[in-house]
Amino acid sequence: MNTQIILRKYQKDDEASLTGIIREAWHYDELCTPKTAAKLAKVFLHSCLVNQTYTQVAEIEGKAAGATVVRSPAAFGRSSLSSPSSCPGRAGRQPGSSGMSAA
DSSP states (O other), X not given: OOXXXXXXXXXXXGHHHHHHHHHHHHTHHHHSOHHHHHHHHHHHHHHHHHTOSEEEEEEETTEEEEEEEEOOGGGGTOSOTXXXXXXXXXXXXXXXXXXXXXX
16 A cells, blocks of 8 residues: 655644544543543644644545644744753753742
8 A cells, every 4th residue: 555645735624633643642631521621732833833833744545643843933033942041040050950949
């Protein structure tokens, strides 16, 4: 059997398939009710899509089977995703420091 994978742009119709994949991958249904799991997966998908600079959907037999979602730091004026400016609360900390102090 020779399965054909088509790479294409994201379409609104892909949401149901991709949220199902997210639910399974993150085990949302084991953590909460099905209704909440569906909402969490939808929020996760849309948070990825809103921050993306490049997206491709892998389609198998007419159904979204996966996606590549990429965010280029350069598109947001940053040189690295791990820079202190892109990680809230990390500025000014020493490497290896948790930033927590004993009271």
